[in-house]
Amino acid sequence: MIAYNQPLYRPPAEANSIIIQVTLGCSFNKCSFCSMYETKKFQIRTLEDIFLDIDKLSNYKDTRRVFLADGDALACETSFLIEVLKYLKLKFPKLQRVSSYASPFNLLEKKQEELNLLRECGLSLVYYGIESGNADLLKYVNKSIKLEKMILGLNKATKAKMKISATVILGLGGKNLSNEHIIQTAKLINECEHINYLSTLQLGLNSTKEDAFFKRFESKNSQFIFCSDKDMLEEQKNFISLLNPKKPIIFRSNHASNALPLKGTLPKDKNLLLELINMALENETLLRPHFLRAF
Numbered sequence: 001m002i003a004y005n006q007p008l009y010r011p012p013a014e015a016n017s018i019i020i021q022v023t024l025g026c027s028f029n030k031c032s033f034c035s036m037y038e039t040k041k042f043q044i045r046t047l048e049d050i051f052l053d054i055d056k057l058s059n060y061k062d063t064r065r066v067f068l069a070d071g072d073a074l075a076c077e078t079s080f081l082i083e084v085l086k087y088l089k090l091k092f093p094k095l096q097r098v099s100s101y102a103s104p105f106n107l108l109e110k111k112q113e114e115l116n117l118l119r120e121c122g123l124s125l126v127y128y129g130i131e132s133g134n135a136d137l138l139k140y141v142n143k144s145i146k147l148e149k150m151i152l153g154l155n156k157a158t159k160a161k162m163k164i165s166a167t168v169i170l171g172l173g174g175k176n177l178s179n180e181h182i183i184q185t186a187k188l189i190n191e192c193e194h195i196n197y198l199s200t201l202q203l204g205l206n207s208t209k210e211d212a213f214f215k216r217f218e219s220k221n222s223q224f225i226f227c228s229d230k231d232m233l234e235e236q237k238n239f240i241s242l243l244n245p246k247k248p249i250i251f252r253s254n255h256a257s258n259a260l261p262l263k264g265t266l267p268k269d270k271n272l273l274l275e276l277i278n279m280a281l282e283n284e285t286l287l288r289p290h291f292l293r294a295f
């Protein structure tokens with residue numbers, strides 16, 4: 001076994017994957033809603049240490065999936081990541097999928113040729129936090145980037161033939177910015193060439209982050225008012241009704257933060273999903289109890 005540097009996070013879909021920490025923490029680590037890596041100072045581990053971890057796990061010869069942690073392994077130099085990917089292929093002959101988180105900034109920084117190379121060497125899926133398509137809201141939460149830039153980065157990954165699993169945070173703009181948040185986020189997704197998987201989370205703040213989170217809104221002359229479950233469902237409803245992607249998207253809201261777990265393929269299942277939301281809006285007993293939720 002290897003001694004992971006804690007806390008360690010991975011997407012729910014990587015529950016059965018081998019996890020290799022290529023970096024520690026997040027190279028950005030400034031988003032006001034996120035406390036995942038607040039206790040870690042970002043660093044890139046040495047190839048020697050990474051290879052040692054791979055060696056320790058290499059007796060799992062049937063390994064098909066590897067997730068590269070922590071927050072954004074894509075912040076590493078391309079040549080460095082290629083060394084890691086090659087070594088993984090060598091040690092796990094049945095490897096089919098390598099994935100990692102990718103921040104909007106990572107995808108923008110990589111050239112198309114670099115992403116192509118990474119894909120050729122095995123990086124086939126990136127997890128990407130869209131959070132919102134609304135540039136003002138992204139400024140308020142200190143993850144400032146324009147919609148056009150996110151589309152550019154995401155389309156580069158698609159062009160490299162990587163799959164994209166993206167997340168959106170319901171309630172991120174509170175009640176006051178709900179409409180802008182949803183309209184711009186749907187627009188972003190509709191304009192992308194292909195988001196393969198899309199999930200929604202519901203905003204939940206760690207108590208250590210709350211004050212700083214609210215203050216950023218106030219500094220922009222806005223007031224943050226938490227969305228109720230009903231508001232979140234209305235956002236979900238608006239969001240899904242506005243989604244008309246260029247290619248089918250596998251949609252999920254099964255993250256533990258969600259009041260209403262949903263799954264389907266968009267746009268095919270749009271009406272069904274909207275019907276389920278309407279039912280939940282009329283009957284709150286269909287919602288996941290609060291004690292079973294976590295962000």
Ligand code: SF4
Nearest residue numbers: 026029030031034071
């Ligand atoms: S949301 Fe992503 S980019 Fe922002 S601090 Fe958290 S891990 Fe880093």
